[in-house]
Amino acid sequence: MSMTGEEKKRLAAAACRVRMGVIESTHGAKSGHPGGSLSSAELFAYLYNKELRIDPENPKWDGRDRFVLSKGHTAPGLYAALANRGFFPVEDLPTLRHTDSYLQGHPNMNTVPGVDMSTGSLGQGVSAACGMAKGAKLTGRDEIRVYTLLGDGELAEGEVWEAFLFAAHYKLDNLCVIIDLNGLQIDGATKDVMNTAPVNDKMRAFGFEIAEIDGQDLDSMDVAFAAFHANRGSGKPFAILMTTVKGKGVSFMEHNVGWHGKAPNDEEYAVAMQELRAQLSELEG
Amino acid sequence: MSDVKKIATRDSYGAALVELGKEHDNVVVLDADLAAATKTCVFKKTFPERHIDCGIAEQNMIVAAAGLSTMGLVPFASSFAMFAAGRAFEQVRNSVGYPHLNVKIGATHGGISVGEDGASHQCCEDFALMRSIPGMVVLCPADDVEARAAMKAAYEHEGPVYLRFGRLAIPVFHDEENFHFEIGRGEVLRKGSDVALISTGLMTAEALAAADELAQAGIHARVINLCSIKPLDEELVLKAARECGRIVTCEEHSVIGGLGEAVCAAVAEAGVACRVKRVGVNDEFGHSGPAKEVLAQFGLDAAGIVRAAKSLLG
Structure with a gap:
């Protein structure tokens, strides 16, 4: 069943609010990683407003679905999604990375409500997600689904492939690996720094069922998650490969590797927020 | 001393895992293709469904153990000290130590008593590495009695514990009847x-x-x-x-x-x-x-x- 126009609009607006949170928080922090947070905004919005079975009133609810941000540097995107979903006040986002803030530079499961795993060192989150998925099965709670988001640059970490072997070997069909193929990493284009393509062939070879989508297109995202649900019981882990635009939604950040790990200054902040407010008012009429 | 009973503490580790497994159904054991050497094979034989072989991939093993612990399980991740503490150091530091997860690391083949395999497998740095991680408990039992007691204490302790065991059979000098073990006490x-x-x-x-x-x-x-x-x-x-x-x-x-x-x-x-x-x-x-x-x-x-x-x- 495809999404109604209304639902799509609601999720697009949620994605826009994630983007505003990313700009608010990185501006407030005067550091942080807007580029990859913006490219994954639709994914964060979809997960936290449609896909995940979670309870903001009870963040540690035992039966919840889990999400592990393996590309932990895009914490601004995750925090914005959590705040907008009611896990903590949106007003706290600009305290990101401040000395007395609970919003650590990379996700901290012990200080930030709704964060299921502390991450930041690339390649490790996906292993944790594998352990969670295996744990859900071992404890007879197969209905619990585990999601993890990686970057395409992150795929150069060897541990990622250890984890993918594990996922297929233990038939973790309750695991959904999402890979943000935004094509850029700190030192430049992923194809130039360390080419990880073709990711689709590699994932198939590692025993995954895959869906390839435009990561900014909520309709195809909806279809991909439906395919993940349909894949349950197959004994194969599932991967969503989403092609995205780094810096998406803020004109001067799009396709610009310089915005991987740099915060907007006051002037840039004002322009970015103006653009995003315009996008939001268009969506919300 | 020739009549003194000798047991390698890696054997104590295997035996203690089985005992813990019988008492607690949340105990799971991970290994990295060394089950025969770390003695987790004994646990595997008794509880095959709770023994997770990760293949020769210690980094993933440690973090998968972290993930398992968040689901209410008590994982014992096992390998040689060189690979558990050495190769996977950063995984232990960032995915077990930093979030202070309830993961136990059972490291066998510590020290030079590994013997014939030589320097590549003789880990003499694990105490230093593990001590440096905030909140990590580091235990190194001296005989079979202490090793099995340390395992019980490690299970009961909420938080990460690194246990170092040896390959070589060593004298059992503790009297099990009167032995009391407590983390932090000599x-x-x-x-x-x-x-x-x-x-x-x-x-x-x-x-x-x-x-x-x-x-x-x-x-x-x-x-x-x-x-x-x-x-x-x-x-x-x-x-x-x-x-x-x-x-x-x-x-x-x-x-x-x-x-x-x-x-x-x-x-x-x-x-x-x-x-x-x-x-x-x-x-x-x-x-x-x-x-x-x-x-x-x-x-x-x-x-x-x-x-x-x-x-x-x-």
């Missing part, structure tokens, strides 16, 4: 006040033998066994420093970063006037050979401890 095995031999792991049986030899020369050595490298029983260490004035630390580990340095730090910071001699691996790599021969070559035996003690008294 034990005085022999009274004396001329010199204190503070030891851990397989060196404790050697320290007891060294104390016998020293006694024949009229030197009364106190023997203290410290399984709990971290937290350290500072009270016991400082009492020994004050009362004996001379300490020989004995460990199958580099003299850098292990028990010796922990004892030195405790004594120095307390301002106790006490000389310390560290018996350990002196900033060098091990090499191949039968375990006993290698240990003797590196001075990690009773004779080496006696030499160190006499050098302090001379």
Whole structure:
């Protein structure tokens, strides 16, 4: 069943609010990683407003679905999604990375409500997600689904492939690996720094069922998650490969590797927020 | 001593896992293709569904264990010390230590008593690495009785624990009936006040033998066994420093970063006037050979401890 126009609009607006949170928080922090947070905004919005079975009133609810941000540097995107979903006040986002803030530079499961795993060192989150998925099965709670988001640059970490072997070997069909193929990493284009393509062939070879989508297109995202649900019981882990635009939604950040790990200054902040407010008012009429 | 029962603490590890597995259905064991050597194979035989072989991939194993722990399970991740503490150090630091997850790391084949495999597999750095992680408990049992007791304590402790076990069969000197184990507490095995031999792991049986030899020369050595490298029983260490004035630390580990340095730090910071001699691996790599021969070559035996003690008294 495809999404109604209304639902799509609601999720697009949620994605826009994630983007505003990313700009608010990185501006407030005067550091942080807007580029990859913006490219994954639709994914964060979809997960936290449609896909995940979670309870903001009870963040540690035992039966919840889990999400592990393996590309932990895009914490601004995750925090914005959590705040907008009611896990903590949106007003706290600009305290990101401040000395007395609970919003650590990379996700901290012990200080930030709704964060299921502390991450930041690339390649490790996906292993944790594998352990969670295996744990859900071992404890007879197969209905619990585990999601993890990686970057395409992150795929150069060897541990990622250890984890993918594990996922297929233990038939973790309750695991959904999402890979943000935004094509850029700190030192430049992923194809130039360390080419990880073709990711689709590699994932198939590692025993995954895959869906390839435009990561900014909520309709195809909806279809991909439906395919993940349909894949349950197959004994194969599932991967969503989403092609995205780094810096998406803020004109001067799009396709610009310089915005991987740099915060907007006051002037840039004002322009970015103006653009995003315009996008939001268009969506919300 | 030939009639003394000898058991490798890696065997104690396997046996303790089975015992814990019987008592607690949340115990799961991970291994990295070394189940026959780490002795988790015993657990695998009894509880095949709760034994997770991760293949030769220690980094993923450690973090998968972290993930399992968040689901309410108590994972024991197992490999050789070299790979559990060494190769996967950063995984232990960031995905177990930093979130303070309830993961137990069962590291076998610690130290140079690995023997024939040689330096690549002889981990003498694990205490240093694991001690440096905030909140990590580091245990190194001295015999079978202590190893099994340490496993129970590790299970009951909420938080990360690193346990180091050995490959070599070593004397069982504890009396199980009267043995009480507590994380952070050491034990005085022999009274004396001329010199204190503070030891851990397989060196404790050697320290007891060294104390016998020293006694024949009229030197009364106190023997203290410290399984709990971290937290350290500072009270016991400082009492020994004050009362004996001379300490020989004995460990199958580099003299850098292990028990010796922990004892030195405790004594120095307390301002106790006490000389310390560290018996350990002196900033060098091990090499191949039968375990006993290698240990003797590196001075990690009773004779080496006696030499160190006499050098302090001379």
